[in-house]
Amino acid sequence: MSSTTDAEPSPEARAPRPRGRARRGLPEGSGLSSSSGRRAPSVTGRVFSILEAFDGDHRALTLTEIARAAALPVSTAHRLVGELAAWGALERGPDGAYRIGLRLWEVGSLAPRSVGLRERAMPILEDLYEAVRQNVQLAVRDGHEIVYVERLAHPEAVRVFSRVGGRWPLHPTAVGQVLLAYAPPVVQESVLAERLAAYTSRTITDPAVLRRVLAAVRRDGVAVCDGMIDLAALSVAAPVRGEDDTVVAALSVVVPSPSEGGGIEPRTLVPAVRAAARGISRALGAPTALRSDAVPRAEGRRAES
Amino acid sequence: MSSTTDAEPSPEARAPRPRGRARRGLPEGSGLSSSSGRRAPSVTGRVFSILEAFDGDHRALTLTEIARAAALPVSTAHRLVGELAAWGALERGPDGAYRIGLRLWEVGSLAPRSVGLRERAMPILEDLYEAVRQNVQLAVRDGHEIVYVERLAHPEAVRVFSRVGGRWPLHPTAVGQVLLAYAPPVVQESVLAERLAAYTSRTITDPAVLRRVLAAVRRDGVAVCDGMIDLAALSVAAPVRGEDDTVVAALSVVVPSPSEGGGIEPRTLVPAVRAAARGISRALGAPTALRSDAVPRAEGRRAES
DNA sequence: GGCTGCCTTCCGTTCACCGGAAGCAAAGGA
DNA sequence: TCCTTTGCTTCCGGTGAACGGAAGGCAGCC
Incomplete structure (x- = not known):
């Protein structure tokens, strides 16, 4: 084991992909936060949860919507979204809503x-x-x-x-x-x-x-x-x-x-x-x-x- | 000013895009770190510099290459790249090299x-x-x-x-x-x-x-x-x-x-x-x-x- | 006016991030 | 076979970046 290079379908071994939690809306009324404690408190994780807030049915979101979908305090979302937008991962339209930015699409194009x-x-x-x-x-x-x-x-x-x-x-x-x-x-x-x-x-x-x-x-x-x-x-x-x-x-x-x-x-x-x-x-x-x-x-x- | 909603070409106002610094290779031998101090030491910034390491001519990079291109210590790059790969923003091939992942392309597709x-x-x-x-x-x-x-x-x-x-x-x-x-x-x-x-x-x-x-x-x-x-x-x-x-x-x-x-x-x-x-x-x-x-x-x- | 929803700024606390160092494994060279 | 090189991974203690509550400013609406 531990051999990194050869046999062993490592990419297959990856977990079956979590797939977004209940996806948006948090319809289950219960207490939102805490719950199972399944928070991923790393900055990177928070950034990902922001990106995950966007999907085919939600291509434009306001800051508050992002914060809600990503289960983050508004002030935190505000800061992170600001950084994302500055880099070009998100773009802010004249209506104030955020969308996925050209820059993110660009690196995605390298997949x-x-x-x-x-x-x-x-x-x-x-x-x-x-x-x-x-x-x-x-x-x-x-x-x-x-x-x-x-x-x-x-x-x-x-x-x-x-x-x-x-x-x-x-x-x-x-x-x-x-x-x-x-x-x-x-x-x-x-x-x-x-x-x-x-x-x-x-x-x-x-x-x-x-x-x-x-x-x-x-x-x-x-x-x-x-x-x-x-x-x-x-x-x-x-x-x-x-x-x-x-x-x-x-x-x-x-x-x-x-x-x-x-x-x-x-x-x-x-x-x-x-x-x-x-x-x-x-x-x-x-x-x-x-x-x-x-x-x-x-x-x-x-x-x- | 400060009016967020109407006139004012806010998206235009965005800086002319930095465009990667000297891009890869760091040919100038001088001391790497410090230098001009133009480091963006936020976690998000580091993540972006990792993503920027990839381009049309460099679609597959090893950890060390990423660290070099992003100007990060290997241990730091290792941790961040690990998180990126766990989420699917990067994928690791059987050869050990990292590539842009399907997941990143997926959200990019929403632009x-x-x-x-x-x-x-x-x-x-x-x-x-x-x-x-x-x-x-x-x-x-x-x-x-x-x-x-x-x-x-x-x-x-x-x-x-x-x-x-x-x-x-x-x-x-x-x-x-x-x-x-x-x-x-x-x-x-x-x-x-x-x-x-x-x-x-x-x-x-x-x-x-x-x-x-x-x-x-x-x-x-x-x-x-x-x-x-x-x-x-x-x-x-x-x-x-x-x-x-x-x-x-x-x-x-x-x-x-x-x-x-x-x-x-x-x-x-x-x-x-x-x-x-x-x-x-x-x-x-x-x-x-x-x-x-x-x-x-x-x-x-x-x-x- | 009072209210609600949304965005933005501020600031003191704290804990997640940092990165040097050391340990491993594989590849090459003598 | 041993030694060197190169690259990846793990560990761990100090610290400053990130956090998020609170307060302030807009609009729009009743």
Whole structure:
């Protein structure tokens, strides 16, 4: 043990990510502070809790709102927010509200798992987008969730709930199922042991079923989710592999669900999605994607095009 | 003064951004610490200097490298980096090096001036990209620099040096000239008073010339830069306006320079670029872009309100 | 006027942060 | 094999940076 460099999936070992506490609003009336004493009283921790006050539904907050969301005294929030704004991590609009600043976005743009991946995937994503004229999504896994790294949405395509930078659980999304199917066993078991939330009547909530689905995904190299988050949408996803041939991301196309009268036969999308995913893998330098003969494994040609 | 809410370009008033000190390497051998005493000894400041250690050319750093770049003792850097990594602002690879983490990118994605703008501009950018099959860029101004918010590059297009999240000075780029032309007078004067760096023999370095160019940009609603950063590239840019009708971004197309034997006559691009910029303005709710007859307006602005 | 909500400034107390030093581990060189 | 180098991690006592209550200033509203 203790060997820092080699085997041992250290990044996997990271705790399943706390995920914001009850997130905003503190609806549970009880005493706010103290409680479990789970305060992280380091300056850095306070700064993070300020940043966490912002999310997709709260892009502009006043000082008081920040203080409330971050559970900090106003005077403390005032000082820290001042420093953040001076550096450019936050920006203050003419209305007095704070927003995430350009500078923070800028350093965020250096994250290899998002922008680095995105840059190389973009041309292929666009080709796929042009071909299907629907929603095209690229996501990575972080802990027990997926994070959307890129999303191309056709104005007339079926509406989806994802957002660049947004998070979703693994089990009800096609990208999530792919990422989970190829995740380290520890992660899989840990997810299977959790409660699987239902979003629609079709969401998989039974661990045994999910386990079978994951096996099928590994066998076929493709995941298909019909109406598991939104009854009107169906998505098809395939794995993207990196330099060491591990699955680093997943690509998906979202189309209207045929059960809802959508026009597209999902099976016709499979080859296109698989090919695009493979193209991205190649751009990333994945060994199996470089060998021209390598077929994702089994099932390779039987899928009638 | 002191009135917080109304007139007064508070965001403009922000200092011209320090821009990293000597940036990395500390080549000057002299005694490191103390020196000018220009240390910002707050915890938050130290955290920022750690984040600043990362840039486009340094996306993966070891602890020691971070400590050196941030001018911090290793033990201090170790503690702070540990906190950053625990939260997800940094990630540690199997090689032991730190990179910018997904979590930081995620909150960065909430910045209205980058992603918010990008999301609404994307469809139009893609149309333009499909039409010209060259480089298409979207940028905003931050202080005395432009920041590229999005960039679509055709594989066969002329090579450009920009990068999403990258910074460049205002005067040698078409987007920069547009953003400067419509910037508040204080900013313009302040830029004109600085030394204008030359990148090629064609870069504008004379303030008087730049002043005339800016006037022309305001008159025409378009900027054209031929070989000012790279002799082989020519770019055409137009302003994008926001809800309050101020210029919030600029859009450009980069093509091979005709003087270098490139095939495209730049003037043919002007209508397309202008139309696309107008389309984005409309998507953002800009009043003049909504009125169907409104022409970008000649010399229209005036320090309103 | 009185009230409420929000932002800002001040200042004495204290505890979290600091960073030198020492201990480890791995890589290289003789 | 031993020694050196380089880089990472842990420890711990002193101290000054951070904390947050309190008070003051705006607006807007009843």
